Amino acid sequence: MYRHPYPGYPGRVLEGLLNARGLARLRHALLSRLPFPVLRSDVADVVYVTWMVDARAAQALLPDGLRVWERGGLAPLTVLTYRHGHFGPALAGPLRRLFPSPLQSNWRLYLDGPPRTVWFLENMMDSGAYVAATRLFSDIMRTHRPARFTHDRAGDGFDTRIDPGAGSAPAFACTVGASAQPVLPPAFAAAFKSWNDAVAMLAHQDAALGWSARLGKLVLSHIDLPIPLDAVRPLVPAGPVACSLLDALPAAGDPLCFLVPSVPFRVLSESVLPANRRT
Template sequence: MPYDNAFVHPSASLAGRLANRIVSNRPLLRARRALLSRLPFLQLASDVENVVYCTWVVDVAAVATLVPRGVTLANRDGRTLFTTLTYAHRHFGPSIAGPLRRVFPSPLQSNWRLYLDALPGGTPVNGTVLFVKNVFDHPLYALGSRLFSDALPSHLAQRFTHTVQGDRYDTLLSGGGGSAPDLCCTAQVTEDRTLPDAFAPFFDGWREAVAFLSLQHAAIARVEDCGRLVYALIDLPINIDLVRPLQTTGPVGGGDFLARIGVTGEPFCFVVPKVAFRVLSERLL
């Protein structure tokens, strides 16, 4: 089945149908690119909290439709890594706003990604991921990122919670009638830093796995309406010493999307308590 990342609002109301038409309007997207390509990139900043990473080992063949032509995934013997990371922003807005950034909202976001070995043409990459899904709980950010950015193929969740109670992290993401994928996960902080057996072909230990999965400096995404790739530079200075291992305390649930790509079993989980996040640039390749 061809990969479809089109935006569908979770509400079938007039407002929802209007949002669908606006974010898929190709002349509007082309005009935005023509205008913004002539202006300096407006860097974005947020102080994100409670970043919960859940990673599975999946078959490369199962995610093949998600991967743009010419892009090579990091893999071992036909297996690769797929991660969801879910977190709370604190005042996500333009860096140039400085202290006035506090007036911007603090949405929840879930980013779903694969890890790359090479870009088209065989160019090797290090610390670069492929964004396949991005989900917000706030319509301003879901619609705004679709209209003003090519790097975030965003969706709006019908229901999205990401809460912390002591050492327990609860995440629930539901697309309802829209295009956002589903996910539910409850995980508890643990002191166990044992690397799951499935990850042994990729890493020598827990710390190496955490560093690879979290220390990223760039991302690409497929831009559906123009058939190109977008390349974004990000700054995510995570202190590995502060990362805490998590253990799921119940089944991790997902919907059709996770089932289609072969996500099964217990994920490898950890949490980054907080980190300053920056989007530095983006450009079409």
């Protein structure tokens, strides 16, 4: 449920519009038979912050029929934050440069079994226009707008702050710095054979699943995110990390952090699944 970060009448009107089930169903009925407009962005400064969390608590957040990826009773939870590069329809060609480049943070769990699929828990963007567009024209992007959202370079690392204000976005605060060499925290070393094995698992996805409360159905999106492992740079927390979701998903130790400097990103499709279909 979307809640605007600033109180007042305009915010209440926007909440009613973006939460309207009838509008979502009408849009789905009108547009579901049309070809999906492939979306493209040249994303940059992609910072992954991942904890190994209690798998039973993570499983409780999934619908029946889906299983969280876990090892030894722990499952990875990733907060992924980046800056878009002219996020818009691929068909726009060179005119896509006219589209803005908002910040985005998506929070995900990882599903067991092929294809490589993540489960969207939360999505935030710092642009009111993109938040409205994703909620009006997408069923998987349950995007929230924080009152404050920054993702800035800090020395050889990044400082990320998400402050929900009075809105429905979760809270996050993290500063990371460069690491001389990749090191797996103990909880990750027990689940993965190597640093590259962990990064490949966390960064390489073919699809995302989410739940549309407005339609009462699962939504599947196929994506293209070709991240070369040799481009990934290790990071380490430069201080305490605050993530509101960790209250419900207890973490086992420190997070694993890394940077992808830049990567082309495409959203290839989005489809609402029949009630009896899970993947």
